[in-house]
Amino acid sequence: MKKDRRNLNFILGCVICAVMLLLVILxxxxxxxxxxxxxxxxxxxxxxxxxxxxxxxxxxxxxSRVLKGLGTTGWISLVTVAIGGLTGxxxxxxxxxxxxxxxxxxxxxxDILTAFPSFLLALVFISVLGPxxxxxxxxxxxxxxPSFARVVRGEFLLYRERDYVKSAxxxxxSGIRIMFIHxxxxxxxxxLSSAAIGxxxxxxxxxxxxxxxxxxQPPDASLGRMISEASAYLFSAPWCAVFPGVxxxxxxxxxxxxxxxxxx
Amino acid sequence: xxxxxxKIITLIITLLIVSFLTFLAFDLIxxxxxxxxxxxxxxxxxxxxxxxxxxxxDPLPVRYARWISGFVTxxxxxxxxxxxxxxxxxxxxxPVTLTMMGMSFIMILLLGIPLxxxxxxxxxxxxxxxxxxxxxxxMSIPPFFLGVLLTFLFxxxxxxxxxxxxxxxQDSAAGFLGYLILPSFAIALPKSAMTVKLLxxxxxxxxxxxxxxxxxxxxxxQNGVLYRHVLRNACIPVLTFLGMALADMLASSIIIxxxxxxxxxxxxxxxxISGRDYPVVQAIITFLAAFVVIVNxxxxxxxxxxxxxxxxxxxxxx
Numbered sequence: 001m002k003k004d005r006r007n008l009n010f011i012l013g014c015v016i017c018a019v020m021l022l023l024v025i026l027x028x029x030x031x032x033x034x035x036x037x038x039x040x041x042x043x044x045x046x047x048x049x050x051x052x053x054x055x056x057x058x059x060x061x062x063x064s065r066v067l068k069g070l071g072t073t074g075w076i077s078l079v080t081v082a083i084g085g086l087t088g089x090x091x092x093x094x095x096x097x098x099x100x101x102x103x104x105x106x107x108x109x110x111d112i113l114t115a116f117p118s119f120l121l122a123l124v125f126i127s128v129l130g131p132x133x134x135x136x137x138x139x140x141x142x143x144x145x146p147s148f149a150r151v152v153r154g155e156f157l158l159y160r161e162r163d164y165v166k167s168a169x170x171x172x173x174s175g176i177r178i179m180f181i182h183x184x185x186x187x188x189x190x191x192l193s194s195a196a197i198g199x200x201x202x203x204x205x206x207x208x209x210x211x212x213x214x215x216x217q218p219p220d221a222s223l224g225r226m227i228s229e230a231s232a233y234l235f236s237a238p239w240c241a242v243f244p245g246v247x248x249x250x251x252x253x254x255x256x257x258x259x260x261x262x263x264x
Numbered sequence: 265x266x267x268x269x270x271k272i273i274t275l276i277i278t279l280l281i282v283s284f285l286t287f288l289a290f291d292l293i294x295x296x297x298x299x300x301x302x303x304x305x306x307x308x309x310x311x312x313x314x315x316x317x318x319x320x321x322d323p324l325p326v327r328y329a330r331w332i333s334g335f336v337t338x339x340x341x342x343x344x345x346x347x348x349x350x351x352x353x354x355x356x357x358x359p360v361t362l363t364m365m366g367m368s369f370i371m372i373l374l375l376g377i378p379l380x381x382x383x384x385x386x387x388x389x390x391x392x393x394x395x396x397x398x399x400x401x402x403m404s405i406p407p408f409f410l411g412v413l414l415t416f417l418f419x420x421x422x423x424x425x426x427x428x429x430x431x432x433x434q435d436s437a438a439g440f441l442g443y444l445i446l447p448s449f450a451i452a453l454p455k456s457a458m459t460v461k462l463l464x465x466x467x468x469x470x471x472x473x474x475x476x477x478x479x480x481x482x483x484x485x486q487n488g489v490l491y492r493h494v495l496r497n498a499c500i501p502v503l504t505f506l507g508m509a510l511a512d513m514l515a516s517s518i519i520i521x522x523x524x525x526x527x528x529x530x531x532x533x534x535x536x537i538s539g540r541d542y543p544v545v546q547a548i549i550t551f552l553a554a555f556v557v558i559v560n561x562x563x564x565x566x567x568x569x570x571x572x573x574x575x576x577x578x579x580x581x582x
Contacts, residue, residue, distance in 0.1 A: 208519050
């Protein structure tokens with residue numbers, strides 16, 4: 001029973017994420033209106049066939065902006081998880097496999113850093129580097145390294161004493177080969193599950209920072225920023241805030257369900 | 265005892281490292297405070313004189329020592345934009361943020377623990393299924409969007425509160441607490457959902473252990489075992505989670521203050537980042553970092569105190 005439910009979660013999560021991905025791809029090639037095209041008469045138009053999700057205070061089509069914003073959010077999350085994940089995996093693999101004094105020092109630093117929520121870490125980096133999209137990507141990538149390093153290190157600690165590793169050593173395989181050809185595939189489920197969680201944190205952090213006005217800056221559409229701009233017109237045009245918000249929820253929900261399903 | 269002393273020393277070293285890193289970062293980026301104080305038109309001699317007077321020409325460790333001793337004694341420098349002592353500004357905002365966090369913590373306990381037990385008691389029942397779906401959704405709502413939704417529902421549709429009508433705690437305690445209910449709830453809901461999920465699986469895990477069968481065979485009722493024995497053990501991981509969640513709640517409160525227009529620590533931080541008011545940013549970031557490190561330390565201690573196996577087993581590391 002329990003296993004079924006887990007699989008159901010995983011499949012549902014994949015479906016939601018696939019739909020989101022399709023929307024991102026659609027937004028990349030085609031949007032019904034220009035995302036920045038202002039259209040006076042359609043100011044605050046309610047959702048209809050003409051504007052699927054309505055229009056905002058400048059008459060911009062919300063659906064088109066949501067598609068673009070989804071792309072921005074997805075892209076930033078993907079890049080940051082990829083950079084943070086790869087670096088973290090490398091650090092975790094090296095420290096977990098070789099151990100020693102470097103391991104001790106890096107893990108002490110890691111212990112401190114993993115205690116901070118990624119949003120808070122990104123906020124710290126942004127407050128030092130200054131607002132903007134590039135700095136946001138850099139901040140989030142750095143913020144994700146510790147959690148990946150910790151998880152991967154744990155896996156490598158577990159596997160480095162296994163017999164197949166010992167036998168590979170006897171065959172004369174190099175450390176690098178053992179780490180990346182023999183151990184890494186075994187650690188993959190855990191890494192993927194962390195990546196899904198990391199993706200969620202990235203979406204949440206990007207949306208939050210953009211909502212605060214210190215993340216993605218105006219010419220780029222961003223879901224977080226759309227919600228913050230729409231707050232002023234909440235009563236007259238709630239759809240301006242609701243649709244971007246629902247998209248964020250779906251994105252997080254989808255990846256949350258996938259990571260639930262991936263857990264052993 | 266030896267163990268606690270070691271832990272406390274580690275805590276102090278961690279705090280020093282974290283504060284030094286923030287000091288270093290802000291020292292590198294904030295430019296020349298003497299110029300920002302005098303303006304760019306000041307003569308080089310005047311700037312140099314002020315630099316000497318402000319002690320900016322001293323080596324880095326000396327400046328760090330002066331800054332950290334200032335931090336401990338409450339002298340945090342002066343805000344660039346408000347020309348007020350940063351310490352005084354922090355002291356004014358701190359109660360607001362802390363009250364809000366305290367309220368959301370109570371809400372998490374009130375929502376999360378009863379619902380978690382309910383789910384575990386009716387494992388795979390209708391209530392359990394409905395709650396687990398709601399849970400999954402609640403966990404996915406970003407707190408700031410929940411704040412926006414709550415403002416819309418309660419402020420604009422039901423008109424139960426005035427959006428932006430914040431009441432200072434100095435004016436009316438009841439009005440202040442009343443205004444903080446919705447923001448606290450926005451912070452609490454996603455965390456309550458996680459608490460329910462965690463407590464449910466923790467209780468179910470405990471119910472499968474042998475001591476439950478023993479207790480039942482001795483004539484205890486299912487509920488008696490649940491409330492007297494199981495719950496105590498099942499709460500240990502939940503309490504650890506709640507301790508860790510405090511850091512997350514602090515992060516959410518920074519955004520929520522922006523949503524509801526509450527003049528707390530977070531609003532001051534965001535305003536100062538945009539306005540490049542470095543002394544304020546530096547003070548708040550250092551405070552946040554210290555808060556996270558200390559909470560983590562307390563969670564670690566509390567965990568040891570709650571779980572005798574960890575306390576006596578001595579396997580402190582992994």
